[in-house]
Amino acid sequence: MPQPPASADRRDAALRAAVEQGLVGPDAPVLGLLDVAGVKEAARALKEAFAGTGAEVQHTFAVKAASLVPVLALLNEEGIGAEVASPGELALARAAGVPAERIVFDSPAKTVGELRDALAAGVAVNADNPQELARIDALVAANPSASPVGLRVNPQVGSGSIGAMSTATATSKFGVALRDEGAEEWVVGAYRARPWMTRLHTHTGSQGVALELMAEGVRVAYELAEKINAQVGRQQIDTLDIGGGLPVNFASDEITPGFDAYARILRETVPGLFDGRYTLVTEFGRSLLAKQGFIAAHVEYTKTSGGRRIAVTHAGAQVATRTVFVPESWPLRVGAYDAEGRPRTSAPLVQDVAGPCCFAGDLVARGRELPELAPGDLVALYDTGAYYFSTHFHYNSLPRPAVYGYVRAENGTEAGKVTFAPIRSAQSLDEVLAESGAGHPGSLLGLVD
Template identity: 90%
Template sequence: MPKASAPATRRDAALRAAVEQGLVGPDAPVLGLLDVAGVREAARALKAAFEGVDARHTFAVKAASLVPVLALLNEEGIGAEVASPGELALARAAGVPAERIVFDSPAKTVGELRDALAAGIAVNADNPQELARIDEIVAEFAANPSVSPIGLRVNPQVGSGSIGAMSTATATSKFGVALRDQGAEQWVIGAYKARPWMTRLHTHTGSQGVALELMAEGVRAAYDLAEKINAQVGRQQIDTLDIGGGLPVNFESDAITPGFEEYARILRETVPGLFDGRYTLVTEFGRSLLAKQGFIAAHVEYTKTSGGRRIAVTHAGAQVATRTVFVPESWPLRVGAYDAEGRPRTSAPLVQDVAGPCCFAGDLVARGRELPELAPGDLVALYDTGAYYFSTHFHYNSLPRPAVYGYVLNQNGTEADKVAFAPVRAAQSLDEVLAESGAQYAGSLLGLGSGLGSGLVD
C-alpha cells in the first residue's frame, strides 16, 4: 500500500477541494475540517503506547461533542468519558457500549447516577456526598445489583501547570477528594473498606500547560493510595486505576509533541507497578487525540488599515475560537494564509491582525502576526482546532454554528479531486438560530405586568 500523505499535505489538499466543491467561500464563510486518517492514526498511537497492559481507552467527549467523531473513535476501540447527561446521550447515539463509557462530573444528580448505574456505565464519585447518594442507589438495586464499576476521584494536590484554569490537581481544585487535607486519606481508605463493591480509583492531573512529569506524579499518588488500600483490606479490591487524560498539545508547529509514547515512557519510569499486570488502566484523553486532526477555514471579507496596522476581517472569531480570543497568551493559534482558490499564499510576510466577525474590539484570533498579505476573498486556516473549537460554540451575535466535514485522501494521489468529504454536522440555519432563541414564544411576555394589580412595585 502506498504511504499516506503527510498531514499538512492532506490539509492543503482538503482546503483546495473544499473551495472547489463550494463547502467554503463567500456563501459558506466558515468551515470545520477533520482529517479522518489523522484521527485513526492518533487512536492507534494511543493504543500502541500502552501495549502490553490491559488498558481501556476513552475519549473526553467535551473535546469534540460530535456524534460521528465519537462513532469513528468507537470503531477504533476508543470509548467515551462523559461529564453530563448530554454527553452521555451523544455517546449512546454514537453506538458506544456501556462498558466503554465512564461517567465523570462534579455535579451528578440522583437521576443521572441512577440511570448510569442501571445501564452498567462506570461511575467515578467526586466527593463524600455523592458517594452517599451512590450508597442509596446501590441499596435500591440490591435485588438486581448494578454491574457498573464504581470508583472515587481523588485530587493528589501535586500542583499547577502554566494555565491555572486548566490545572485540576491544585490545593484548592474543585475536583475530587483532596488527599493532602487533614484526615482525607484515612477517610478514603475507610470508604473503600466499607464498600467492597468499589473497585476503581480515579485521578486526573493533566491538561494543557501541565508538564508530563507533574501528570505522572499525580498518577503515582493514586497508585500509592491504591496499594495502601489493597494492603489494608487484605485483598486487591482496587483492580482498576483511571489515570485521566490531559496530554498537552503543541500549538507551535505541526509536530506531535509530546506524544502518547513519551507519556507512557515517563509513567513506566515513575510508576513501574502500574504496568506489572495487576491493574487495568483507564485513560480519558481528549485534546491530544483530536486537536492536530482538524482546522477551521474562514473567508476574508474585508481588509483595512488602522493606526498603521493591517487588519483582515474574517468570519472566524470568538464564536469558534473563544479561548484564543479571550486568553490569547494561553491559547495561541497558528494561522495559514490561502488565496481564494485555497492555495497557500507565498508572498512576502506582512504584519497583520486577523479579526473575527463578533461585535467587540477584542475579537482577534491573531495579533501582529507576520503572514502573506491577505486580500478580500482569500481564506485563512486556523490550525490545530480539531478539539473544542468545532463543538464548543460561543453563540455571540447569534452567529450560526459552522458546518463540519471529515475528509480523506485516496492513497494514490493528493490532488483536490481525490479528496472525499463526509458531513459531521450541517451548518446551523437561521431558522434554527431563531428556534434556539425562543422565536416560538415571541409574544409570551407581552401581556405580563401590563395591567393594574400586576404586583409590580411602583
C-alpha cells in the same frame, strides 16, 4: 527545503477541494474540516504507546473535546470508548454506538437522576466527593448495579502553566483532596465499607501540565490503591483511571509530546502500574484530535487602522473562544490562502486577523506576520480539531458552522482525490431562532405586574 508532514499536505489538499466543491467561500464563510486518516493515526498511536506494557488498558475519549456523534463513532470503531461529563455527553456516546462497558461518567455535579441512569445502564461511575458517594450508596441499595464504581481523588501535586487547566491544585474543585487533614484515612475507610467499589480515579490536568507532573499524580493514586488493597486484605481496587490531558504543541505541525513519551515516563515513575495487577483507563481528548482539524474562514474585508493592517474574517470568538479571550495560553497558527485555497507565498506583512463578533477584542491573531490578505482570500486556523468545532460561543447569534470529515486517496487511479463526509450541518437561521425562544415571542407580554 524540508517536506511538510503528510497531514499538512492532506490539509492543503482538503482546503482546495473544499473551495472547489463550494463548502467554503463567500456563501459559506466558515467551515470546520477534520482529517479522518489523522484521527485514525492518532488513535492507533495511543494504543501502540500502551501496548506491551503488561497492563490491560481501556482507552476512552473525553467527549467534551469534540461532542460530535460521527467523531465518537469513528473513535469507537478504533476501540476508543467515551468519557462523559454530563447527560448530554452520555446521550451522544450512546447515539454513537459506544457500549456501556466502554463509557466512564465523570462530573463534579451529577444529579440523583443522572446517577440512577448511569448505574442502571452499566456505565462506569467515578464519584467526586463524599456526598455523591452517599447518593450512590442509596441507589445501589435500592437497585443493585453492574456498573463499576470508583472515587476521584485529588493528589494535590500542583499546577501547570495554565491554572484553569490544572485539576490537581491545592484548592481544585475536583475529587477528594488527599492532603487535607483526615482525607486519606476517610478514603481508605470508604473503600473498606464498600467492597463493591473497585476503581480509583485521578486526573492532574491538560494543556500546560508537564508530563512529569501528570505522572506524579498517577504515582500518588497508585500508592493509595496499594495502601487500600493492603488494608482490606485483598485486591479490591483492580482498575486505575489515570485520566488524560496530554498537552498539544500549537507552535508547529510536530506532534510533541507523543503518547509514547507519556507512557515511557509513567513506566519510569510508576513501574508497578504495569505489572498486570491493574486495568488502566485513560481519558485523552485534545491530544487525539487537535492536530487533525482546522477551521477555514473567508476574508470579507481588509483595512488599516493606526497603521495596522487588519483582515476581517468569519472566524472569531464564536469558534475560537479561548484564543480570543486568553490568547497568551491558547495561541493559534494561522495560514493564508488565496480564494482558490492555494497557500499564499508573498512576502509577510504584520497583520491582525479579526473575527465577525461585535467587540473590539475579537482577534484570533494579533500582529502576526502573514502574506498580505485580501478580500476573498481564506485563512486557516490550525490545530482546532478539539474543542473549537463543538464548543461554540453563541455571540451575536452567529450560527454554528458546518463540519466535514475528509480523506484523500493516496493510491490508484483516484490518487489525490479528496472526499468529504458531513459531521455536522451548518446551523440554519431558523434553528438559531428556535434556540433563541422564537417559539414563545409573546410569552412575556401577557404577564401582569
